[in-house]
Amino acid sequence: MTFRLEPPPAPKSARIRRGGWSWGQVEGVRHRSLSLGAGIQSSTLVMMMVTGDLPWVDSILFADTGDESIRTLEHLDWLEGQVKLHTNGRVEIHRVGRGGRLSDRIRNRAAGRGVINNDRFVSAPFYTEGRKGKRNGAGGQGKRQCTREFKLEPLDRARRGLLGYRPRQRIPAGSVEVWIGISTDEVVRAGAAFSPWQINRYPLLEMRMSRQDCVAWLESHGFPVPPKSACVFCPYRSNAEWRWLRDNDPQGWADALEIDRLIRNTPGMREREFLHRDRVPLAEVDLSTDEERGQGMLMVCDAGCGL
Numbered sequence: 001m002t003f004r005l006e007p008p009p010a011p012k013s014a015r016i017r018r019g020g021w022s023w024g025q026v027e028g029v030r031h032r033s034l035s036l037g038a039g040i041q042s043s044t045l046v047m048m049m050v051t052g053d054l055p056w057v058d059s060i061l062f063a064d065t066g067d068e069s070i071r072t073l074e075h076l077d078w079l080e081g082q083v084k085l086h087t088n089g090r091v092e093i094h095r096v097g098r099g100g101r102l103s104d105r106i107r108n109r110a111a112g113r114g115v116i117n118n119d120r121f122v123s124a125p126f127y128t129e130g131r132k133g134k135r136n137g138a139g140g141q142g143k144r145q146c147t148r149e150f151k152l153e154p155l156d157r158a159r160r161g162l163l164g165y166r167p168r169q170r171i172p173a174g175s176v177e178v179w180i181g182i183s184t185d186e187v188v189r190a191g192a193a194f195s196p197w198q199i200n201r202y203p204l205l206e207m208r209m210s211r212q213d214c215v216a217w218l219e220s221h222g223f224p225v226p227p228k229s230a231c232v233f234c235p236y237r238s239n240a241e242w243r244w245l246r247d248n249d250p251q252g253w254a255d256a257l258e259i260d261r262l263i264r265n266t267p268g269m270r271e272r273e274f275l276h277r278d279r280v281p282l283a284e285v286d287l288s289t290d291e292e293r294g295q296g297m298l299m300v301c302d303a304g305c306g307l
């Protein structure tokens with residue numbers, strides 16, 4: 001099974017749209033870096049570098065919220081071994097984070113502990129219950145600050161450090177080409193980089209690869225197909241994905257149940273929050289159906305929630 005980036009007819013110089021993303025290689029960048037979520041798509045990019053189907057980037061960054069499933073972390077260890085083996089240590093997988101676990105911030109808020117170690121509460125996209133007086137009494141969803149604080153900012157900081165720049169020091173525009181593993185079925189997540197010194201690139205889109213193509217490619221090479229990566233309590237799960245967590249990661253499932261219980265009556269929140277989109281306690285949801293509503297894990301941060 002062969003998928004390749006397309007020079008030719010790749011453009012002579014990269015087409016850079018909106019100042020922040022490129023279709024094709026960007027000439028003159030100082031650094032190429034992959035945002036690794038360790039799910040199917042970004043793992044495919046790593047393994048395509050291993051097999052020589054893609055050229056190696058200079059760095060691979062994994063943003064660790066401290067709350068990934070143990071199965072994802074095991075897969076990450078395996079990827080790390082592959083990268084080390086095939087580059088003789090020239091390329092590394094850097095695990096970057098904000099310090100501390102996202103779940104601990106949620107625990108602190110639930111306990112009404114307020115700001116600890118300068119870490120204020122960060123909101124996650126939990127489902128809120130409807131209440132009287134609110135439009136149609138319909139429930140909503142919390143803000144997704146977690147992506148920015150626990151993924152995007154640590155990734156930016158790490159790349160800045162790899163380039164040798166201090167915090168807030170100006171970096172010339174277009175210095176870093178950032179590879180992101182978004183496949184054709186999630187094209188809506190592709191977008192421009194937020195900072196002018198980074199240019200996003202989507203190799204799977206350039207190769208017209210869907211998620212299913214990635215699975216088929218991994219299997220055809222005898223490589224493991226990883227689970228979707230996300231915090232164990234991420235609300236963007238379908239029933240099938242919750243069921244997978246329950247059946248494959250007992251500790252992760254226990255953590256999700258705990259967080260679900262803790263967010264029910266959080267001090268300062270006017271509405272009760274839930275992990276499941278049905279707005280019922282996770283422990284009580286009938287997960288036997290494969291019902292998929294909304295976009296499921298499409299919105300999840302495989303290396304950066306729609307970077």
Ligand code: SF4
Pocket residue numbers: 065124125144146147150151229230231233234235236300301305
């Ligand atoms: S996986 Fe979900 S909970 Fe975790 S940082 Fe991303 S959006 Fe937030």
